[in-house]
Amino acid sequence: MDRQLLSGDEAVALAALHAGVALGTGYPGTPSTEILEAFSALGGRAQWAPNEKVALEVGLGAAFGNARALVTMKHVGLNVAADPLFTAAYTGVSAALIVVTADDPGMASSQNEQDNRRYAVAAGLPMIEPSDSQEAYDFFFTAVEISERWKIPVLFRMTTRVCHSKSVVGAGSDGPAAASAIGSSPVPHFERDISGRVMIPANARPAHRRLRAKLAEIAAWGETSPLNRVEAGDRRLGIAASGVAYLHAAEAAPGAGFLKIGLVNPLPIELARTFAAGVERCVVVEEGDPVIADALRAAGIAVESKLEMYRFGELDVARVRRILAGDTTPEDPPARGRPPELCPACPYHTVYATLRKHDCIAAGDIGCYTLGVLPPYEAMDTCVAMGASIGVGLGLRHVLPPDEARRVVSVIGDSTFVHSGISGLVEMAYNPPPTGHVVLILDNGTTAMTGQQEHPGTGRTLDHAPTGKLSIEGLAKAIGIGSVTVIDPYADPDGFERLLLERLAASDLSVIVARRPCILAAADIRQWDQQADRLRAEHEARLGGHDFGGHTALADQADVCAIVDEP
Amino acid sequence: MRHRGRAMKTITNVVLAGLGGQGVIKASDILADAALRAGLDVKKAEVHGMSQRGGSVTSDVRFGGRVLSPMVPRGEADFLVVLAPSEVAVTLPLLRTGGVLLSPDLVPDGALPNKRSLNVALLGALSHYIDLPSEAWLDAMKAALPERLQAVNEKAFALGRKLAAEGVTIS
Ligand SMILES: Cc1ncc(C[n+]2csc(CCOP(=O)(O)OP(=O)(O)O)c2C)c(N)n1
Ligand code: SF4
Numbered sequence: 001m002d003r004q005l006l007s008g009d010e011a012v013a014l015a016a017l018h019a020g021v022a023l024g025t026g027y028p029g030t031p032s033t034e035i036l037e038a039f040s041a042l043g044g045r046a047q048w049a050p051n052e053k054v055a056l057e058v059g060l061g062a063a064f065g066n067a068r069a070l071v072t073m074k075h076v077g078l079n080v081a082a083d084p085l086f087t088a089a090y091t092g093v094s095a096a097l098i099v100v101t102a103d104d105p106g107m108a109s110s111q112n113e114q115d116n117r118r119y120a121v122a123a124g125l126p127m128i129e130p131s132d133s134q135e136a137y138d139f140f141f142t143a144v145e146i147s148e149r150w151k152i153p154v155l156f157r158m159t160t161r162v163c164h165s166k167s168v169v170g171a172g173s174d175g176p177a178a179a180s181a182i183g184s185s186p187v188p189h190f191e192r193d194i195s196g197r198v199m200i201p202a203n204a205r206p207a208h209r210r211l212r213a214k215l216a217e218i219a220a221w222g223e224t225s226p227l228n229r230v231e232a233g234d235r236r237l238g239i240a241a242s243g244v245a246y247l248h249a250a251e252a253a254p255g256a257g258f259l260k261i262g263l264v265n266p267l268p269i270e271l272a273r274t275f276a277a278g279v280e281r282c283v284v285v286e287e288g289d290p291v292i293a294d295a296l297r298a299a300g301i302a303v304e305s306k307l308e309m310y311r312f313g314e315l316d317v318a319r320v321r322r323i324l325a326g327d328t329t330p331e332d333p334p335a336r337g338r339p340p341e342l343c344p345a346c347p348y349h350t351v352y353a354t355l356r357k358h359d360c361i362a363a364g365d366i367g368c369y370t371l372g373v374l375p376p377y378e379a380m381d382t383c384v385a386m387g388a389s390i391g392v393g394l395g396l397r398h399v400l401p402p403d404e405a406r407r408v409v410s411v412i413g414d415s416t417f418v419h420s421g422i423s424g425l426v427e428m429a430y431n432p433p434p435t436g437h438v439v440l441i442l443d444n445g446t447t448a449m450t451g452q453q454e455h456p457g458t459g460r461t462l463d464h465a466p467t468g469k470l471s472i473e474g475l476a477k478a479i480g481i482g483s484v485t486v487i488d489p490y491a492d493p494d495g496f497e498r499l500l501l502e503r504l505a506a507s508d509l510s511v512i513v514a515r516r517p518c519i520l521a522a523a524d525i526r527q528w529d530q531q532a533d534r535l536r537a538e539h540e541a542r543l544g545g546h547d548f549g550g551h552t553a554l555a556d557q558a559d560v561c562a563i564v565d566e567p
Numbered sequence: 568m569r570h571r572g573r574a575m576k577t578i579t580n581v582v583l584a585g586l587g588g589q590g591v592i593k594a595s596d597i598l599a600d601a602a603l604r605a606g607l608d609v610k611k612a613e614v615h616g617m618s619q620r621g622g623s624v625t626s627d628v629r630f631g632g633r634v635l636s637p638m639v640p641r642g643e644a645d646f647l648v649v650l651a652p653s654e655v656a657v658t659l660p661l662l663r664t665g666g667v668l669l670s671p672d673l674v675p676d677g678a679l680p681n682k683r684s685l686n687v688a689l690l691g692a693l694s695h696y697i698d699l700p701s702e703a704w705l706d707a708m709k710a711a712l713p714e715r716l717q718a719v720n721e722k723a724f725a726l727g728r729k730l731a732a733e734g735v736t737i738s
Binding site for chain 2: 003005108109132160161164165166167168244247248250251316317318332336337338339340341343
């Protein structure tokens with residue numbers, strides 16, 4: 001294989017292609033998004049799911065059907081997918097199921113810095129962690145090997161620096177030859193296995209025991225697996241490390257001995273015991289929570305953990321030097337340049353100006369539109385998790401005195417609405433607050449925050465080909481929301497303001513779809529639409545008038561009081 | 568066992584900085600690719616995310632014998648290439664004592680036919696200081712830029728290189 005400079009995300013995509021992954025699915029989220037985009041560009045079959053739970057379920061189904069599957073998400077995505085994840089550990093799989101979780105220590109682009117190594121322990125799943133792109137490539141094959149040998153889903157943990165840093169792949173690697181070690185792609189077929197796949201208690205009890213037995217075998221295998229390795233060094237200092245922290249540590253302490261851990265669950269406990277016994281001082285260098293240090297200490301191995309102050313933020317060479325020196329003096333704050341802001345011609349400006357002008361209490365959500373929290377608007381009052389705006393807004397409406405309750409608006413983006421806002425809207429119709437409620441869906445025709453991905457509401461697939469299009473307004477009406485209005489807030493700011501005030505004054509349930517394309521995506525969207533129209537026309541000419549991939553049954557545009565002004 | 572200590576001494580550390588949309592990432596792609604083409608080990612790190620919304624962007628490129636951490640340690644950059652004057656002050660602590668700052672001041676107003684090629688002009692200036700073969704630079708630019716922007720960027724690169732050679736740097 002030629003030497004290539006690849007990001008960790010690209011390396012995973014290339015490995016997935018070489019490993020014969022039949023289906024890649026996921027939901028966008030920094031820093032994981034580029035994996036499926038690259039997999040698709042390389043010719044792999046990749047698709048966006050409406051959210052991570054659905055993605056994992058689709059991947060699981062594929063793996064039940066004896067096809068290799070890859071599922072990608074950012075760390076918080078695994079919270080959404082956790083329900084199927086924990087029981088998929090019991091059912092196991094027929095062909096490989098690799099679940100990438102991309103953690104974000106330091107929160108470069110996330111709402112928290114949870115450490116998903118905890119999920120591996122909690123769900124009882126093997127977890128592999130690469131340090132750079134070459135390892136991301138190589139370890140992917142080992143992940144497939146483990147998954148198929150033990151018929152178990154494998155978590156593949158990456159972090160922002162591993163996902164987005166570029167490093168050389170291919171030097172000294174046998175490339176596609178590595179794929180031969182895992183055999184060619186299995187042939188998809190269905191094999192009935194009711195006791196193994198239907199997790200009623202009578203089946204789940206033995207399944208749990210099976211899972212633990214598999215883990216014990218994997219732990220024994222891991223003791224000598226090349227995923228973990230010892231690098232001899234000065235006996236005075238031994239460092240146990242995984243992920244990018246290993247690279248920082250190798251630079252900070254070039255003479256030290258190393259236990260480089262690539263299988264972070266189950267940990268190579270006996271290897272670590274021998275390693276620690278062979279050095280005078282053994283320090284665990286890890287980003288985030290002291291997961292490895294706690295586990296080794298629980299096993300009675302004398303290791304030092306980093307100090308509490310290094311739980312926060314990402315590590316770098318300088319911070320690792322401080323950890324090794326036990327330095328507790330205050331750290332220089334990291335250089336913080338100019339924060340991002342809404343693009344000058346972003347359609348959200350008028351929305352936030354209006355919310356601000358009328359002192360709305362905005363239960364917000366996550367996306368580009370979260371930038372409305374920054375000056376000059378400061379027009380967002382809560383932002384917790386994707387989809388939370390609707391539930392949080394309803395909770396506020398339920399308890400606040402009526403004059404305050406009437407100021408509450410839930411503000412949510414289109415991709416976020418499809419991801420996890422729909423059930424909030426069902427809750428609104430089911431348990432309406434006494435003052436009613438207003439949900440403002442900011443439909444900019446794309447998932448702007450993560451770099452303009454498609455979603456079910458755009459009517460285009462991951463690679464921008466036309467497909468079924470979810471009608472947000474049609475869905476809202478079907479759920480039973482009395483007032484559903486579509487408006488372009490940019491073209492008609494006064495109309496938008498009037499509408500919002502009218503809906504806030506009413507006591508029924510309202511959905512306002514503020515529809516105007518993201519300025520950065522608008523040109524592309526126009527081009528894809530034209531292409532889709534062309535394809536549709538060609539197709540109709542061939543088939544004689546049959547619609548394909550058109551609007552869903554819910555789309556009933558004419559029925560909705562539309563004040564749309566197409567740009 | 569690997570000889571990490573020895574490998575590290577041969578590493579060149581470059582930090583590129585600017586605002587979203589200025590082509591910081593593009594410039595660091597070209598630099599990293601040029602080093603790759605020169606047969607060196609290379610790593611490149613940046614934080615993506617909301618960079619298209621005008622926020623600060625920095626990208627670290629490290630190359631040489633064997634690169635470990637993908638990030639340039641604070642205060643250890645040999646070169647700091649800054650595309651936006653407003654970003655100089657915040658990024659200056661990244662530069663080591665005696666390191667070289669390349670900022671837009673290097674390129675006189677109006678010297679560039681297209682201001683958008685400032686990123687490549689400053690790469691040209693950088694090329695004066697670091698030892699990478701000129702074919703590696705040219706091939707990297709060809710690979711990273713569309714055909715129609717080739718000529719204007721090659722001019723910008725040559726201009727930056729000439730200005731640096733004439734010693735107009737203020738560091
Ligand atoms: C569970 C979860 N998955 C993914 C993300 C990453 N993420 C944050 S907001 C967002 C979608 C934003 O799209 P949209 O709602 O359309 O708003 P826009 O950015 O276009 O304004 C994504 C994918 C996340 N924060 N949490
Ligand atoms: S990227 Fe699009 S949605 Fe985000 S701020 Fe810019 S115009 Fe608005």
